[in-house]
Amino acid sequence: MTASLTVLGAGIAGLAANHAAAALGHDCVMYEAAPRAGGLLDSIEVQGYRFDRAVHLSFADQPEARAFFDQTAHAAFTPSPRCVEHPYWLKHPVQNNLHPLPVDQRVELVRGFVERPDTRPGHYKDWLVSQYGRALSARYAERYTEKYWTVPAEVMGIDWIGPRIHRPALDEVLRGAMTDDTPSVYYAPQMRYPERGGYRAFIEPLITKADIRLDHSLCRIDAQSRHLHFTNGHVTRYNHLISTLPLPVLAGMVDGIPDAIQADAQSLVATTVDLICIGVARPNVFKDLWFYIYDDDVMAARASCPGMQSADNCPPGCSSIQFEIYGSSRRPMMQSAEALQRDCAQALEKWGFATNADIAVSHHHHVPYANVLFEQGMEQRRDRVRTWLGSMGIACAGRFGEWDYLWSHQAFQSGADTARRVLASAT
Numbered sequence: 001m002t003a004s005l006t007v008l009g010a011g012i013a014g015l016a017a018n019h020a021a022a023a024l025g026h027d028c029v030m031y032e033a034a035p036r037a038g039g040l041l042d043s044i045e046v047q048g049y050r051f052d053r054a055v056h057l058s059f060a061d062q063p064e065a066r067a068f069f070d071q072t073a074h075a076a077f078t079p080s081p082r083c084v085e086h087p088y089w090l091k092h093p094v095q096n097n098l099h100p101l102p103v104d105q106r107v108e109l110v111r112g113f114v115e116r117p118d119t120r121p122g123h124y125k126d127w128l129v130s131q132y133g134r135a136l137s138a139r140y141a142e143r144y145t146e147k148y149w150t151v152p153a154e155v156m157g158i159d160w161i162g163p164r165i166h167r168p169a170l171d172e173v174l175r176g177a178m179t180d181d182t183p184s185v186y187y188a189p190q191m192r193y194p195e196r197g198g199y200r201a202f203i204e205p206l207i208t209k210a211d212i213r214l215d216h217s218l219c220r221i222d223a224q225s226r227h228l229h230f231t232n233g234h235v236t237r238y239n240h241l242i243s244t245l246p247l248p249v250l251a252g253m254v255d256g257i258p259d260a261i262q263a264d265a266q267s268l269v270a271t272t273v274d275l276i277c278i279g280v281a282r283p284n285v286f287k288d289l290w291f292y293i294y295d296d297d298v299m300a301a302r303a304s305c306p307g308m309q310s311a312d313n314c315p316p317g318c319s320s321i322q323f324e325i326y327g328s329s330r331r332p333m334m335q336s337a338e339a340l341q342r343d344c345a346q347a348l349e350k351w352g353f354a355t356n357a358d359i360a361v362s363h364h365h366h367v368p369y370a371n372v373l374f375e376q377g378m379e380q381r382r383d384r385v386r387t388w389l390g391s392m393g394i395a396c397a398g399r400f401g402e403w404d405y406l407w408s409h410q411a412f413q414s415g416a417d418t419a420r421r422v423l424a425s426a427t
């Protein structure tokens with residue numbers, strides 16, 4: 001018998017869709033290309049060290065997603081990330097915390113803030129300059145944009161920003177230039193992380209209850225006859241379909257897609273992230289949950305310390321750190337895994353954390369879809385693709401199905417809401 005709902009992809013969005021379908025009394029089958037469920041929330045285990053797929057902490061706020069995350073025993077942290085621009089370590093965000101810099105530099109940056117142009121921004125660089133002034137924008141935000149988003153800031157639109165980036169008042173910038181005693185302005189007041197089992201522990205209850213066909217990589221959809229084809233030769237029929245696959249991947253598989261829609265889909269760009277996971281056989285080497293990296297001679301944009309998130313992530317008496325190095329089709333990653341690992345080890349030595357001799361484990365992991373890139377005009381192209389897929393009876397959910405900057409709780413909500421919407425027509 002064909003299940004009422006078929007879900008493609010067993011990340012948190014697909015798993016939440018399955019969960020919502022079950023709550024409505026519908027049966028659901030899931031197909032996942034990987035040998036394990038979890039998607040971006042799966043973990044990486046290396047010689048007793050556990051790493052997430054880039055830094056993950058939960059700040060779920062919607063009641064349904066929050067109640068779900070709260071089922072898992074977790075620790076709560078007040079975010080206090082730092083930013084390194086060797087030899088300076090500044091509290092985040094830098095524009096509110098310039099105090100560690102030499103006086104002349106602080107004066108120049110604050111003057112730039114006071115003289116910031118009052119323009120209506122057309123693109124992200126304009127937005128940065130109008131928020132922070134030219135000097136702060138050029139020294140910090142634009143440099144970080146190239147590292148994290150892999151493109152110059154003028155290529156990006158501004159609709160995605162929302163509350164993610166703090167817009168300071170003059171008093172805040174002045175205070176932060178004069179003292180280290182500044183309040184946290186991080187967009188989430190509390191961050192949560194499972195006591196045991198890494199970030200994946202949050203979704204284990206969903207995985208246990210789901211009917212997931214692993215090692216099933218979708219390669220073709222015949223939306224007329226409602227058939228799915230997988231690379232392992234399996235073919236199956238569906239009633240209702242939800243996909244959490246990246247839109248460009250999905251679009252490439254649907255029979256009869258118009259050329260214009262295919263072109264829109266293939267123009268959507270996401271970043272990749274190469275994760276360098278390092279274990280150090282000494283306790284208390286790192287102090288931060290995560291930190292941002294402004295150094296031009298370090299490829300990574302960000303690093304996080306899994307042993308700080310939970311002691312369960314490290315063997316006893318050891319410490320760990322994970323670096324995130326971004327690429328995209330706009331700036332392909334050309335370095336070998338060994339070169340990336342060397343770069344991260346050199347950074348650890350430069351900052352005084354560890355020498356090569358201290359490194360017990362160094363592991364490379366490539367994530368092909370990390371962040372959706374918000375190039376100007378992307379939203380219109382994405383919406384045309386989603387509308388056409390919807391007209392073919394294919395509902396898309398999750399970070400890469402919605403093609404948006406969704407956190408894990410938002411991906412959960414996207415999957416659950418999409419299942420309820422799709423199944424409303426089935427009852």
Ligand SMILES: Cc1cc2nc3c(=O)[nH]c(=O)nc-3n(C[C@H](O)[C@H](O)[C@H](O)COP(=O)(O)OP(=O)(O)OC[C@H]3O[C@@H](n4cnc5c(N)ncnc54)[C@H](O)[C@@H]3O)c2cc1C
Nearest residue numbers: 009011012013033039040054056057217218398399407408
């Ligand atoms: C660097 C980074 C840091 C993040 N930090 C945080 C954070 O701190 N807090 C937070 O809440 N969120 C964070 N997120 C966001 C969070 O990871 C995502 O919102 C969430 O994991 C997306 O889940 P998803 O199910 O939509 O997508 P995915 O997890 O990508 O699931 C999609 C699934 O589809 C499968 N698939 C792909 N192709 C096929 C195919 N052909 N056939 C079958 N299956 C296929 C994939 O294997 C995958 O399992 C972060 C994300 C990144 C990239």
